[in-house]
Amino acid sequence: MVETLARGGTVTASGLAAQLPITRQAVSKHLNALRGAELVSASRIGRETHYKLRPQPLDDAAHWIQMVSAEWDDRLEALRRSLEKRRSRS
Amino acid sequence: MKLRDSTEVDEGAPWVERETLVETSPEEVWEALTDEDRLEEWMAPDVELDPVEGGEIAVRDGDDERSGTVETVEEGERFAFTWSRPGEGESFVEFTIEALHGGSRVTVVETPTHSAATNTAAGSIATTGGGWGPRLAGLRHALRFALVA
Numbered sequence: 001m002v003e004t005l006a007r008g009g010t011v012t013a014s015g016l017a018a019q020l021p022i023t024r025q026a027v028s029k030h031l032n033a034l035r036g037a038e039l040v041s042a043s044r045i046g047r048e049t050h051y052k053l054r055p056q057p058l059d060d061a062a063h064w065i066q067m068v069s070a071e072w073d074d075r076l077e078a079l080r081r082s083l084e085k086r087r088s089r090s
Numbered sequence: 091m092k093l094r095d096s097t098e099v100d101e102g103a104p105w106v107e108r109e110t111l112v113e114t115s116p117e118e119v120w121e122a123l124t125d126e127d128r129l130e131e132w133m134a135p136d137v138e139l140d141p142v143e144g145g146e147i148a149v150r151d152g153d154d155e156r157s158g159t160v161e162t163v164e165e166g167e168r169f170a171f172t173w174s175r176p177g178e179g180e181s182f183v184e185f186t187i188e189a190l191h192g193g194s195r196v197t198v199v200e201t202p203t204h205s206a207a208t209n210t211a212a213g214s215i216a217t218t219g220g221g222w223g224p225r226l227a228g229l230r231h232a233l234r235f236a237l238v239a
Contacts, residue, residue, distance in 0.1 A: 064104050065104045065106055068181075068200050069106050069108060073108060076108055076109070077110070078132035079122060079123075079133075079196065082132040083114045084113070
């Protein structure tokens with residue numbers, strides 16, 4: 001659903017339902033969950049509510065994950081080398 | 091405190107899990123993870139560690155300094171602590187050692203202890219308010235539903 005939102009710019013619940021193998025009711029439920037999590041914003045245009053992805057929180061998470069993953073990859077590689085060095089000495 | 095069943099860890103918080111395979115026994119890995127001199131061989135040039143639950147840990151690498159508290163000490167199996175840089179959010183770090191034929195698997199997990207922390211940890215401005223832990227929880231919830239639907 002997030003992928004579909006990311007592709008489509010601004011969408012309506014019916015528009016989303018047409019693209020996904022789930023009912024409009026299920027889409028509305030998901031959109032409400034995403035709104036509650038501030039991952040999507042909603043605006044009313046006429047009788048319809050249009051939804052839009054708010055990517056910022058995901059960017060923050062992705063950045064943190066990327067940074068911390070790289071740090072641990074480096075540290076674990078250093079740990080592995082330190083253990084191998086000791087092993088070859090004994 | 092064990093990470094996986096801990097209530098203190100925000101389920102929606104970002105989660106990093108990395109592992110490495112080594113040709114050394116869990117006992118040797120344990121020493122490398124919990125002895126401060128051994129930690130200085132690979133973690134950072136200056137490490138202080140009191141390897142008991144509630145003990146202190148300090149990791150310094152030049153100007154970069156983190157400190158925290160040891161949370162779990164299960165000899166040869168699990169070692170966990172919290173750490174943070176001054177003024178930044180705290181993370182929980184857990185090492186798990188698993189014996190394999192002819193070696194060990196070392197897994198490390200790091201996750202923020204509370205969601206707001208990561209806005210700072212990520213180096214971004216905390217303008218989004220309330221952290222994105224709850225938002226990610228919502229996303230996970232939504233994705234889980236989307237998967238079964």
